[in-house]
Amino acid sequence: MNTTPDPDQIPEAPIDVEDLRPHVYDGIQEYDKRLPNWWLFTLYGTIVFVVGYWAIMHTMGLASDPGAKVTEQIMAARAAAVKNSPEINDAKLWAMSKDPAVVATGKQIFDTMCASCHRPDLMGMIGPNLRDQQWVFGGAPMVAVKTITEGVLLKGMPAWGPILGQEKVSQAAAYIFSFHTEGEAVEIKPWVPVGVPGLPAPAVPASTAAPGAPPGTAQ
Numbered sequence: 001m002n003t004t005p006d007p008d009q010i011p012e013a014p015i016d017v018e019d020l021r022p023h024v025y026d027g028i029q030e031y032d033k034r035l036p037n038w039w040l041f042t043l044y045g046t047i048v049f050v051v052g053y054w055a056i057m058h059t060m061g062l063a064s065d066p067g068a069k070v071t072e073q074i075m076a077a078r079a080a081a082v083k084n085s086p087e088i089n090d091a092k093l094w095a096m097s098k099d100p101a102v103v104a105t106g107k108q109i110f111d112t113m114c115a116s117c118h119r120p121d122l123m124g125m126i127g128p129n130l131r132d133q134q135w136v137f138g139g140a141p142m143v144a145v146k147t148i149t150e151g152v153l154l155k156g157m158p159a160w161g162p163i164l165g166q167e168k169v170s171q172a173a174a175y176i177f178s179f180h181t182e183g184e185a186v187e188i189k190p191w192v193p194v195g196v197p198g199l200p201a202p203a204v205p206a207s208t209a210a211p212g213a214p215p216g217t218a219q
């Protein structure tokens with residue numbers, strides 16, 4: 001005997017006629033069906049959550065609002081950026097070069113980072129003499145700061161800006177300019193490395209030697 005029910009014989013699920021709505025669209029009659037509990041509880045849950053969240057985050061200020069936190073962090077980062085890049089100019093650097101505390105800090109930086117190429121007495125070797133009035137790029141403190149910050153990569157002078165930061169670069173420059181006086185006459189002249197093993201000693205005409213400069217250091 002075949003037990004498979006004939007589809008035509010399967011009774012339709014009983015429809016509560018009371019629940020049928022009069023609205024018909026596209027031949028489908030609307031049926032008023034209760035929403036499942038999981039759906040309703042999710043909806044009620046979100047309503048309760050939103051009230052609680054709004055009260056805690058925005059009204060009572062019990063927890064810090066993530067938006068405010070981000071703004072705070074942006075402000076802190078900006079403040080730090082301003083601190084790391086204080087406005088500097090020639091006048092400020094000349095003033096720093098007369099401040100013994102700044103010059104002492106600058107000397108420490110110079111002795112550690114720069115003396116290997118410029119010599120501890122600044123008289124020049126791989127890098128130019130920073131004590132005389134002859135400059136490769138110019139005798140203004142801001143010119144030196146630019147060279148120190150950006151380096152002269154082709155000649156072997158590293159870019160110190162990213163390594164030291166602007167404050168230390170300024171202090172090193174202040175130390176260099178403690179050997180100089182504002183308004184002194186300067187000369188722009190290329191530097192020929194001296195005293196470096198493996199490089200020929202430069203021929204220095206006696207007439208161009210700076211007075212009192214050790215032999216071979218005048219450029």
Ligand code: HEC
Pocket residue numbers: 109110113114115116117118126127128129130134135136137138144145147148152155156157158160172173176190191
């Ligand atoms: C690896 C070697 C080396 C080191 C280390 C070095 N320098 Fe230099 N420096 C050079 C060379 C090379 C030049 C550029 C020479 C040129 O352009 O002919 C130069 C140029 C300069 C100039 C420009 C001088 C001018 O006459 O215009 C300044 C200022 C200077 N250095 C300062 C510094 C300071 C400050 C430090 C340390 C933070 C430093 N240097 C570390 C090699 C060095």
